[in-house]
Amino acid sequence: MSVQDANVKKSKPLQGVVTSDKMDKAGVCTVERMVRHTRYGKYVKRRTKIMFHDEKNQCKVGDSVLIIPSRPHSARKRFDLLKVVETAKA
Numbered sequence: 498m499s500v501q502d503a504n505v506k507k508s509k510p511l512q513g514v515v516t517s518d519k520m521d522k523a524g525v526c527t528v529e530r531m532v533r534h535t536r537y538g539k540y541v542k543r544r545t546k547i548m549f550h551d552e553k554n555q556c557k558v559g560d561s562v563l564i565i566p567s568r569p570h571s572a573r574k575r576f577d578l579l580k581v582v583e584t585a586k587a
Contacts, residue, residue, distance in 0.1 A: 510563040510579050513547065515556050523574060524551045526562055549576040559585025 513526035525548050531540045548571075549564045556562055556578065563579040 508566050510565045511547070511576075512561065512563055512582065515558055515560045515562055515585075516546065518551075518554070518556060518558055522551055522554060523571075524549055524556050524562075524578070526564060547576055548574045549578050550574050551578045556581050557585055 511528050513528035515524050515526045517525040525546055528545045528547055530543050530545070532543050533539075534541055547564065549562075550567070550570045560581050561583040562581050564576040565579045566575060567577040569575055
């Protein structure tokens with residue numbers, strides 16, 4: 498392993514559900530996470546909408562996908578589609 502490889506940040510892929518696929522080579526997915534409430538200690542769901550680059554237009558609304566951070570493709574697209582985990586039920 499070279500020095501340059503050691504400096505590359507390895508980030509974990511995020512899993513989400515596709516909410517929009519109306520754009521060409523792009524999509525929007527919603528990623529849910531559980532956050533502990535500061536005062537009450539109860540775990541609360543938080544959602545984040547993330548735009549991602551889909552080169553082959555292979556995902557549809559309702560699909561479960563893995564996305565990974567990448568170079569900026571546009572003003573809001575900062576993620577790439579890694580793979581489609583589960584297709585939506587028709």
